[in-house]
Amino acid sequence: MSGIVIRNGQVVTALDQYVADIYCEGGKIVAIGENLDVPAGTEVVDASGQYVLPGGIDAHTHMELPFMGTVSSDDFFTGTAAGVAGGTTSIIDFIIPSRNQSLIEARDFWMNNAKKACADYGFHMAVTWYGEQVEQEMRRVYREDGISSFKVFMAYTGAIGVDDDEMIGVIDTAADLGALVTAHCEHGLAVQALQRKLVAQGKTAPRYHAESRPSWVEGEATNRAIMLARCSGQPIYIVHLTCKESLDAVVRARQEGQLVYVETCPQYLLLDDSVYDKPDFEGAAYVMSPPIRPKGHQEALWHALSCGLIHHVATDHCPFRQHDQKVMGLHDFTKIPNGAAGIENRIALMYTYGVATGRLTLNQLVDVCCTQPAKIFGLYPRKGAIRVGADADLFTYDPAASSTISARTHHQRVDRNIFEGFEIRGAVTNTLVAGKLAFTRGELRVERGAGRYLHRV
Ligand SMILES: NC(=O)NCCC(=O)O
Numbered sequence: 001m002s003g004i005v006i007r008n009g010q011v012v013t014a015l016d017q018y019v020a021d022i023y024c025e026g027g028k029i030v031a032i033g034e035n036l037d038v039p040a041g042t043e044v045v046d047a048s049g050q051y052v053l054p055g056g057i058d059a060h061t062h063m064e065l066p067f068m069g070t071v072s073s074d075d076f077f078t079g080t081a082a083g084v085a086g087g088t089t090s091i092i093d094f095i096i097p098s099r100n101q102s103l104i105e106a107r108d109f110w111m112n113n114a115k116k117a118c119a120d121y122g123f124h125m126a127v128t129w130y131g132e133q134v135e136q137e138m139r140r141v142y143r144e145d146g147i148s149s150f151k152v153f154m155a156y157t158g159a160i161g162v163d164d165d166e167m168i169g170v171i172d173t174a175a176d177l178g179a180l181v182t183a184h185c186e187h188g189l190a191v192q193a194l195q196r197k198l199v200a201q202g203k204t205a206p207r208y209h210a211e212s213r214p215s216w217v218e219g220e221a222t223n224r225a226i227m228l229a230r231c232s233g234q235p236i237y238i239v240h241l242t243c244k245e246s247l248d249a250v251v252r253a254r255q256e257g258q259l260v261y262v263e264t265c266p267q268y269l270l271l272d273d274s275v276y277d278k279p280d281f282e283g284a285a286y287v288m289s290p291p292i293r294p295k296g297h298q299e300a301l302w303h304a305l306s307c308g309l310i311h312h313v314a315t316d317h318c319p320f321r322q323h324d325q326k327v328m329g330l331h332d333f334t335k336i337p338n339g340a341a342g343i344e345n346r347i348a349l350m351y352t353y354g355v356a357t358g359r360l361t362l363n364q365l366v367d368v369c370c371t372q373p374a375k376i377f378g379l380y381p382r383k384g385a386i387r388v389g390a391d392a393d394l395f396t397y398d399p400a401a402s403s404t405i406s407a408r409t410h411h412q413r414v415d416r417n418i419f420e421g422f423e424i425r426g427a428v429t430n431t432l433v434a435g436k437l438a439f440t441r442g443e444l445r446v447e448r449g450a451g452r453y454l455h456r457v
């Protein structure tokens with residue numbers, strides 16, 4: 001099998017930066033060094049003046065998710081392809097059974113959908129109800145499918161949300177398995193009460209989505225999730241953390257010696273809640289849960305990221321088209337499908353607004369976008385590393401390029417981009433997935449179904 005060599009790039013890992021060639025064959029990194037001798041016929045990528053990073057991992061995506069009466073608009077193929085265009089080569093998506101549905105039945109449905117992915121994929125298993133059957137099925141997916149992380153929603157009460165009693169059951173079973181519990185933290189009943197009051201007052205526009213889910217509603221649930229994990233002596237992973245109140249809860253727990261992993265997303269770092277005041281229902285594009293926060297929270301998140309309190313920047317990629325999906329909530333914000341796209345822009349945004357502004361080092365960017373998710377979710381050092389024997393998932397980044405984000409030019413299958421008009425410094429120039437050039441000079445060369453399932457035990 002002929003290989004591929006990336007020549008003369010500045011190789012950047014979570015720890016190092018050095019100039020080297022990287023030779024890949026059979027889907028793996030085979031050699032790293034200066035002026036490597038490679039077999040005749042080897043494809044050459046010239047990365048002079050560019051960075052070479054480990055393929056990005058996005059541990060929070062929702063491809064073709066059935067949700068709020070519709071289905072998220074990127075499927076596993078289009079969503080992973082958009083990720084590849086942005087330097088992301090692996091995702092961890094969520095299997096989300098409906099309440100009372102068998103976890104095994106849901107697993108089969110999601111596994112079948114994901115076969116079309118063009119980049120590697122794993123799954124967290126959401127647990128949306130709890131009992132003896134669920135406990136047995138958690139054990140089964142851990143054993144059979146290497147699903148080593150479970151997710152609970154403290155929001156979405158009456159749909160996929162769980163109560164505290166159910167959450168304790170999930171934490172205890174996960175503890176017994178040595179698996180990690182991840183939590184969406186918002187007080188579900190408080191949100192519902194606020195929604196009812198706002199709608200009764202005729203406050204039905206997208207802005208009221210944010211008002212129905214204030215930061216303290218998230219902060220309370222974050223604190224409670226941490227406390228419930230502590231009762232079982234377990235770590236916990238907080239997904240899409242957005243606000244100071246939640247950070248306070250995390251800091252308290254960390255000071256007391258509890259391991260709390262934290263994830264945030266670019267939208268919470270870069271946008272403020274003025275987006276909900278856009279005219280003509282455009283604020284609906286930003287309806288996601290938790291919502292975009294008022295000014296002030298973003299700086300606190302950047303600080304937490306730069307000092308290592310936040311481990312992973314994921315996207316919560318969950319796109320819904322404006323014209324036929326978001327519009328379902330035109331007269332009632334509670335019916336706007338929650339979610340937005342982001343997988344394609346994550347790394348470029350973190351480079352532009354993190355590294356280029358001096359808030360993050362390049363090594364930190366690699367850490368939070370590539371290495372930490374691999375370590376936390378059982379993929380390291382196969383993923384998240386540039387070393388001999390690791391998967392040949394890599395991308396090159398040209399710091400001299402520039403562009404502007406737009407829904408007109410992105411690959412995500414959605415008609416809005418919540419970062420529309422954002423200036424970008426640098427560009428992803430080549431992405432290798434398992435040693436194959438899947439994106440080069442602006443052209444996607446992805447193969448439907450080429451992605452491999454990631455067993456994580
Ligand atoms: N975040 C969001 O609004 N939609 C996707 C589901 C979730 O992560 O809560």
Ligand SMILES: [Zn+2]
Nearest residue numbers: 184240289290
């Ligand atoms: Zn969530």
Ligand SMILES: [Zn+2]
Nearest residue numbers: 060062316318
């Ligand atoms: Zn999500």
